[in-house]
Amino acid sequence: MPYCPKCGAEYREGIKVCADCNVELVDTMPDFEVDKRNFIEFYTCFDALELGRISEILSEKGIKTLIRDLRSSAFPTDIGETAEKRLSVPEEDLEEAVKLVKTAIVDGEISPDGHFMN
Ligand SMILES: [Zn+2]
Numbered sequence: 001m002p003y004c005p006k007c008g009a010e011y012r013e014g015i016k017v018c019a020d021c022n023v024e025l026v027d028t029m030p031d032f033e034v035d036k037r038n039f040i041e042f043y044t045c046f047d048a049l050e051l052g053r054i055s056e057i058l059s060e061k062g063i064k065t066l067i068r069d070l071r072s073s074a075f076p077t078d079i080g081e082t083a084e085k086r087l088s089v090p091e092e093d094l095e096e097a098v099k100l101v102k103t104a105i106v107d108g109e110i111s112p113d114g115h116f117m118n
Helices: 048-060 091-106
Strands: 039-045 066-069 085-090
Touching: 039 048, 039 091, 048 085, 048 091, 085 091
Parallel strands: none
Antiparallel strands: 039 085, 066 085
16 A cells, blocks of 8 residues: 655555645655554753753663653744653653752763753
8 A cells, every 4th residue: 555654644546746735645654663652751851962961871871761842842942952842651661760850960970050840
């Protein structure tokens, strides 16, 4: 089945272009690794480098992180690098993640500029 790589709509054989997106249809779905776990946003920060470092620290411990840039929201708060970013981890890893971030702050691995949510 051809499908649209942009919106994911499936089309009947023979159709070449997505009617909604005006994008050429492709034949095979790419392998998306869908993580169905419940991710909780727990830390917010304005510094992308900083969040990247935290993300690395958590990844080393086997915790998957997602970073949401609030610039991609419907109401952009885009002021370059000062846009707010939020870090989330799977619910089951939340406690461990909070502990690791706090430790990293105490150890001076990351700055204390971010904020825990809740
Ligand atoms: Zn489409």
